[in-house]
Amino acid sequence: MPQQGYEWRKLADLARMESGHTPSRSRPEYWNGGIPWVGIKDATGNHGSVIYETLQEVSQDGIDNSSARVLPTNTVCLSRTASVGYVVVMGRPMATSQDFVNWVCGPEIAPEYLKYILMVEQESIRKFSYGTTHQTLYYPDAKALHVCIPSRRDQDAVAQVLGSLEDKMSHNGGLLRKLDALERACFTGLMAESGGVVPLADLLMLTKGVSYRSADLVDSDTGMVTLKSITRDGYYSERGLKPFAGDYRSDQSLVNGDVVIAQTDLTQNADVVGRAVRVRSSAEYSKLVASLDLVVARPIQGVPVEYILGVLRQERFRRYCQDHSSGTTVLHLRVGALGRYEAPTIDPIKQREYAAKVRSLHALGDAIQRESQRLRDLRDLLLVNLISGRMRVRQAEQQVEAVLQ
Template sequence: MAGEWVKRKIGSLGRVVTGKTPTTADSSNFGGPYPFITIPDLDGRVLIDRTERTLSERGAEILRSCLLPPGAVMMSCIATVGKCGITTQPSFTNQQINSVIPNDDVDSRFLYYVFTQLGHELESSGSGGSVYTNVSKSRFSNIEVLIPVDLGEQRAIAHILGTLDDKIELNRRLSETLEQMARALFKAWFVDFEPVRAKMEGRWQRGQSLPGLPAHLYDLFPDRLVESELGEIPEGWEVKAIGEMAEVVGGSTPKTNRAEFWEGGTYHWVTPKDLSHLSLPVLLDTERKITDAGLAQISSGLLPQGTVLLSSRAPIGYLAIAEVPVAVNQGFIAMRPRQGVSNLFLLHWARAAHDEIISHANGSTFLEISKASFRPIRLVAPPPAVMLAYDRLSRPLYRRVVENERESHTLAALRDALLPKLIRGEIRVKDAERFLKERGLC
């Protein structure tokens, strides 16, 4: 070890705070300057700088004893345990999260990494209830962790792991920007028909380039809109069923009690759960894999890379492009683009048409859309030349997103391999630093 390490109870590392929720019946408690952090906000980011909900000054006053300063380290302790994050500004959490406001001898970022390893301890500390795991404030406070006495060593360890997380976060932010650009391009061309309107209104002249409208594309677009069953659409464009644009298939689950379908499997088998944690619509891996025998149980077989996946129930709407060949379970609409159709067009159409897709779903327990109900959904289909131009403009954006996601997966695997060894003092900081420098990461 680089220095002395000691076991300490979490409660001795700082003040432990369990969050609360102000009454939701009074809307004046919400919508203000204070982040109100719940489990969905603990989405893999280290620094929680944005949240789904906020509290007003009134709501903050009600929960003033639960106020967390910047640098507080949070962990979910009810239902889903072990999700972590660090506050970046004065914030509040709900009752599912325990937080530590660290003492001066404890580094926030180091403590965050310690907490990410506490999933097993939290499970074993839970109440054992049949409905959900519940780690109380007192049980949480009594969990023992191993930490270096030297604050400098804590910071050095946190710096090594943080270097990897910072690069992952940078990739995520860049990819989100690229994805927003791709969505905006789709909306402009295929929802708002902006190129056509720009020509109609004289805002786009031959030889002129506009944002998202290079000059060489001028002749691809008409200069008038015509009536259709879906309202006004560009002249020469068609209304088609999605089933004409893509081959729509579903999947199934091989019997889970048949070991020969699962053990040693090499084929990616995807469920909606695999898409639920994605921040970007790129699927690189799946939690479970199946064998040749398992694959033979699924009528749609192995779908090719580039297939667009849409969850069809509980909930409807998770979306991704499979960047590996996959088999799917029964919770999907899988779209294989037909000749001349871009899978990026299908991806962004499915996102833009979410409400329309939902309107064709049914079910008493939960909404589900069947393949038969999905295939007839109508959409505006551009001519092949416009489809090709769109793909050529949007494809580089998507490829960069995929590259970023692949790099982030590699970085996360490296971080996860180093993390337990570093925070238990099993490898020296200098050795870890040298390891990262050899890979150009530190």
């Protein structure tokens, strides 16, 4: 039975369902024409967000000569193939690929509220998908979805209180991007002092992570750092850590203040391979272990870890890693090639000066990242309770006000 004031409704009665399409790739005039086109990478990289830009664009010719359609602002997009259950909202008119079922909301359901429902029910939605190699949510099943909703006024109130947390997280994201740009500018200035190149193996030791079985992922005071820990903005998320009780053989696989490099990508999303982040100890786990999908990079004595991170976060390094990756189903970076990468040679004194300069940027970035993590955890907790009706908006507002003061 729904909570008082809530009722079950067929989603197709509240919102118009739209499909997407991919214009012909063999016609270059159909692409790069200024119309945002939502693909799977846009959804997986921006789950739960309002998006204004996409990785690819189509042209009006591409729209006119395909089944793709430009959908209005506030259309809610749900991924239905491969990575099923990811949700984004259009911040302006866009088209999508056929990998989405799209909902143009009517007056009885708020787009933001529908986004929150789909986020809460992500795992349930995945249960309606079928397929052996790639899971797919088919349109008849999507059209049969039902949602339990309160009045539109209450929907807007829920969206407002959760949106205030998301606004703060978005603001923090902007601060992190500014810090990242400042750090990269500092490193670019340092490169002007370069006197040549040396193999990366002369600057650091590379250690592969450890493999694990599902039985290893049990309650433990040791955590495993996985690919899911690595975020697109150059940080790592503790939400991606998994409890790990397996045998990590030696302390070489332990990470604390070390840099890890993404070695594997199960989705063949080339921008994952070669992504490097620095991992610090977790409040939840006493030790952290790198998974086999990661390579631990430890500077040799005297080389600042901040300098190594600067080297590994250059676009040139990412391209090198992508060029030295292979695989038909899974992209895999050849670890032996990492040591041959040509890194710039910098006077040790200059390295230490650079490290001291950016260390404060890292500390500030870590603090912002931790705050965003707390906000995200609170958002997710309130999200479940508000959508289910177990918590009233006023109670949620009080909790939000306490953390945003």
